[in-house]
Amino acid sequence: MRPIVYQKTRELSTTSTLAKKGLNLRDLPQLLNLDYCLDNTNFFITSDGGLEKREGMETLFSVAGTDGIVMLEKYTDDLYLFAYATTLAAYRLSTGAITNIKTNFVQSGSFSGQRYGDYFFIASPGDPIGRVEQTLNFNGQTVNFTVGQIITGATSGAYGTLLAQTDLGATGTLTLGSISGTFQNGEALSDPLGGNGNANGVLYFTYTALSGAPTAVVIKATGARLYAGISEGSVRYAATDIGSNPPFTNWTVATGSTAPGQVSYRNAGKPNSIEPLGNLILVFAEYGKWAFHTETIDSAGTLVKVDITDMFRQDSGGGRGAKTTEAGLAYVNSQGLWLLVSVGQQNVKYSDQEYVSTPLLGSDYFSDFDFSNCDIAYIPQKHTILLTGAKDSSKNNIILTYNTEFKSIGRLTGMNVNRFMEDGELLYGTATNSNSVSRLFYGHSDNGNEIGCVFYQEIKTGNLEANQSMVGQYMNGEISLSSYVIVSFDIFDYEGKFVPNKLRLRWEADGEMSLLDGYGTASWGLSPLGGDVGTAGAKEDFAGARGRINNYQRLRVKFIEHSNLDFRLNWFSIQTRQKRNIRRRNLTEL
Numbered sequence: 001m002r003p004i005v006y007q008k009t010r011e012l013s014t015t016s017t018l019a020k021k022g023l024n025l026r027d028l029p030q031l032l033n034l035d036y037c038l039d040n041t042n043f044f045i046t047s048d049g050g051l052e053k054r055e056g057m058e059t060l061f062s063v064a065g066t067d068g069i070v071m072l073e074k075y076t077d078d079l080y081l082f083a084y085a086t087t088l089a090a091y092r093l094s095t096g097a098i099t100n101i102k103t104n105f106v107q108s109g110s111f112s113g114q115r116y117g118d119y120f121f122i123a124s125p126g127d128p129i130g131r132v133e134q135t136l137n138f139n140g141q142t143v144n145f146t147v148g149q150i151i152t153g154a155t156s157g158a159y160g161t162l163l164a165q166t167d168l169g170a171t172g173t174l175t176l177g178s179i180s181g182t183f184q185n186g187e188a189l190s191d192p193l194g195g196n197g198n199a200n201g202v203l204y205f206t207y208t209a210l211s212g213a214p215t216a217v218v219i220k221a222t223g224a225r226l227y228a229g230i231s232e233g234s235v236r237y238a239a240t241d242i243g244s245n246p247p248f249t250n251w252t253v254a255t256g257s258t259a260p261g262q263v264s265y266r267n268a269g270k271p272n273s274i275e276p277l278g279n280l281i282l283v284f285a286e287y288g289k290w291a292f293h294t295e296t297i298d299s300a301g302t303l304v305k306v307d308i309t310d311m312f313r314q315d316s317g318g319g320r321g322a323k324t325t326e327a328g329l330a331y332v333n334s335q336g337l338w339l340l341v342s343v344g345q346q347n348v349k350y351s352d353q354e355y356v357s358t359p360l361l362g363s364d365y366f367s368d369f370d371f372s373n374c375d376i377a378y379i380p381q382k383h384t385i386l387l388t389g390a391k392d393s394s395k396n397n398i399i400l401t402y403n404t405e406f407k408s409i410g411r412l413t414g415m416n417v418n419r420f421m422e423d424g425e426l427l428y429g430t431a432t433n434s435n436s437v438s439r440l441f442y443g444h445s446d447n448g449n450e451i452g453c454v455f456y457q458e459i460k461t462g463n464l465e466a467n468q469s470m471v472g473q474y475m476n477g478e479i480s481l482s483s484y485v486i487v488s489f490d491i492f493d494y495e496g497k498f499v500p501n502k503l504r505l506r507w508e509a510d511g512e513m514s515l516l517d518g519y520g521t522a523s524w525g526l527s528p529l530g531g532d533v534g535t536a537g538a539k540e541d542f543a544g545a546r547g548r549i550n551n552y553q554r555l556r557v558k559f560i561e562h563s564n565l566d567f568r569l570n571w572f573s574i575q576t577r578q579k580r581n582i583r584r585r586n587l588t589e590l
Contacts, residue, residue: 011471014461015573020049022408026362029458030554036360038556039456040410043569044382045403050477053453053567054412055441060428061091062436063098068395069430070373071111072421072437075120076179080421080428081132083111084435088122088132090205091437101132101205114221118163118177119246121226123216128209129228131246133163135206136183138197139171145195147245151176153199155187162191164245171200175245179203212251213238218320220274220281227281229271234264235283235292257296257303265290265312273322277329280310280343284318284331291343311343311352319371321420323385325378327404328354330385332374334366337387337402357385357402358409368392377420377427379441388417388429395432414446445564452562455569459555462578467494469579470503470549475572478538479509480565486516487559487572491552494582503547509538513545538566553582 016034022045024036043051063084071083080091086105091098105111106126113122120132136151145151145162151174152159158181166173174189183189183199190196214236216228224241226248239250240258251260269286276282280291290312294305316333323330328339336358344351358365370390377386383405390396399412417429417440427440438447445451462468470489479485485507490500504516549555557574561567 012461012576012578013573014459014576015571016457016459017049017571018045018051018455018569019457020045020406020408022360022403022406022410024360025365026360029556030460030464032458033460034457037455037457039454039558041455042412042414042451042453043410043455044384044401045406045408045410046568047383047405049406050571051455051569053451053561056443056445056451056564057415057429057438057440057447058442059447060437060439061096061098062431062434063089065435066433067109067435068373068418068432069435069437070109070418071113071122072419072428072430073113073115073120074421074423075115075132076118080423080437081113081120081122082430082437083113083122083124085109088207099205102130102207110217112216112218114219114226116221116226116241116247118161121219121221121248122207123219123228125215125217125231127215128211129213129216129219129226131208131210131248133175133206133208133246134160134177134179134203136174136176136189136203137171137200138174138189139200141167141170141172141195141197143194143196145174145189145191145197146193149191149193149195151189151191151195153181153183153187153189156181156184158183170197175206176203210249210251213248214251218271218274220276222276222281227274229274229283229285231270232264233266233268233270233285234262235271235274235281236260236262255304257305259305261294261305261307263292263307263309265309267314268312268317272318272320273331275322275324275329275331277324277340277343282322282329282340282343284322284333286317288312288314288317289331311345313352319374319389321375323376323378325385325404326380326383327385330376330378330387330402332371332376332387332389334369334371336361336366337385337400339404357407358400360409370394373418373432375417375419377422379427381425386412386420388420397432414449414451415440444566448564450562450564452560453567455559457557459557459574461555461574461576463581464553465581466553467551467579467582468553468555469551469577470547470555470574471577472544472546472575473505473513473572474542474544474574475507476540476542476570478566478568478570479507479541479561480538480563480567481509483561483563483565483567484508485559485561485567487513487557489547489549490556490558491549492554494551494553496553499552502552503549505545505547507541507543509541513543513547515545515547538568551579 019037021035160176160179164175218229238248241247268288273284318331328341340354374389385402401410416432487505489503
C-alpha cells in the first residue's frame with residue numbers, strides 16, 4: 001500500500017499601499033506590481049501614498065446657452081471676465097451681477113484673454129485685439145483731475161486711481177484702476193490736488209479695438225510685452241510698456257529697442273499656446289514648437305533690438321493651455337502630457353530636456369484624444385497637474401491627473417470642464433455642455449449630485465501557473481458614518497477565464513464587513529442603504545473579513561464608493577494560500 005502524502009499549502013500576506021504610481025494601461029496586468037493599478041477614478045494620491053476622494057464642485061454662475069464658455073480669466077479681485085459664442089461678459093463676485101461687454105465678435109467660440117495691470121486684453125480670430133477698461137463719466141468739473149491721483153466719491157466713499165482721462169472741459173470720462181467700492185450717480189468726485197466734478201452715471205466697461213493690432217488666436221502678457229500668436233505661424237508683439245496709459249497701443253514693427261516686432265516659424269502652423277520659460281518665449285503650435293528671445297544691442301550708438309530664435313522643432317506640436325509648474329512647463333500633444341525643463345541647442349534635434357509623463361497609458365490612449373479645447377491647471381498643494389480634454393468625444397469629457405511627486409496618473413470624471421481658472425488657492429472651471437462656471441474641489445457633491453470613485457488593481461500573490469485561494473482581507477481608511485464601500489474581487493479561474501464579482505464585501509464604518517453575493521446588483525449609482533445620506537465627517541476605520549475564494553489563477557480587487565461624503569483609502573491586505581501547479585494538458589507535441 002502506497003503512503004498518503006499530504007501537500008502543505010503556504011499562507012501568504014500581500015499588502016498594497018494603493019498604487020503610488022497610478023494607472024498603467026500599457027503593460028500586462030498580471031505582471032504589474034502593487035505600485036500600479038488598472039483604474040483610479042476620482043481619487044487624488046496623498047503625500048503619504050493613500051487615496052483621497054476628490055471634493056465636489058458648486059456652480060458660481062451661469063448664463064443662457066449651451067455653447068460652453070471658452071475663456072475665463074480673473075480681471076480684479078471682484079471681477080471675472082468670460083467669453084462664449086460671440087460674447088464677452090463680466091461677472092462681479094460681490095453682487096453676482098453679469099454685464100455684457102461686447103456681443104458681436106465675428107468668430108464664434110474662440111477667445112484668448114489676458115489681464116495686464118488694470119487693463120484686460122482680448123483676442124478672437126475675427127477681430128483685432130481689443131482692450132477692456134473701467135470708465136466713469138463726469139460733469140460739473142471746475143478744476144481738472146490729475147492722472148495718477150486717487151479719485152474719491154464723496155457719498156459712496158468709493159475710490160480708484162486715475163489711469164487716463166478724456167477731458168472736454170466741464171465734462172469728460174475717467175479711466176480708473178485699483179477700484180474699491182461702488183461709485184454713485186451724481187455724487188461729488190475729487191482728487192487730492194483739487195480736481196473735482198460730479199459722477200455722471202455709474203462705472204461701466206469700455207471696449208476698444210486696438211488700431212494696428214493683428215487678429216490673433218492666442219495672446220500672452222509676460223514681462224512688459226504683450227505677445228500675439230497669429231494664424232500664419234508667427235508671433236507679433238507690441239511696443240514695450242514704459243508706464244504710459246494705456247499700454248500696448250503701438251503694433252507697427254520697427255527696430256528700436258522698445259519697438260514692436262514679429263518672429264515667425266511658419267512650418268509650425270497655427271500657434272496654440274505661448275508661455276515664458278526663463279528669458280525665452282516658447283510657442284506651441286499645430287506641427288511643432290519653437291522659442292525665441294529678444295536682445296538689445298548698440299548699433300552705431302543707437303539701441304536696437306534683435307529677435308533670436310533659440311529653437312524650432314517640427315514634431316507633434318502642442319495643444320492650447322501650456323502651464324508652468326514646479327516640475328517643468330506642461331503641455332500636451334498626440335503623444336501625451338509632456339514636461340519641458342529647458343530648451344536644447346538649435347542644431348541638435350533631441351537636446352531639449354523634456355519627457356512625456358504619460359507613457360503608461362499606452363501608445364494608443366491619445367489617438368482619439370481631441371486637444372482643440374484642452375486646458376491645463378496645476379494644484380501645488382496636491383503636486384498635481386490637471387489636463388482636461390475630449391477622449392472619443394466631440395466635447396471635453398475627462399480630466400487626467402498627474403502627480404509630480406509620485407509621477408502617477410489618475411483620472412477624474414463628472415467634471416466636464418472646458419477651461420480652468422486659478423484665483424489664488426481657488427480653482428474654477430467652465431462647463432462643457434452649458435454656459436456655467438463652477439468652483440472646483442469644493443464641498444462633497446457635484447452641484448448636489450453624488451460623486452463616485454473607483455480603485456481597481458490586480459494583485460500578484462504567487463506564481464501565475466499555481467492554483468491559489470484567498471482566505472482573508474484587511475483594510476484601513478477613513479469612511480463616513482452614513483456611507484459604505486463595496487469591495488469586490490474578480491478572478492481568472494484555473495482555466496484562465498475571467499469571473500467578475502466572485503466575492504463582494506460591504507465595508508461600513510462600524511468596522512464590520514459583511515459578505516455579499518457575487519451575482520447581486522451592483523452598488524454603483526445607488527444611494528446609501530435606506531436612502532439616508534448623513535452629514536457626519538469621516539472616521540478612521542480598520543476592517544477585516546474571512547471571505548474565501550478557492551482555486552483561482554489571478555486576482556483583482558475593486559473599491560467602489562458613491563456618495564456625497566468623505567472617503568479615504570490608506571491600505572489593504574489579503575491573505576492567500578498557494579497550492580500545487582494548475583493541471584493544464586492542452587498543448588500538442590509536434
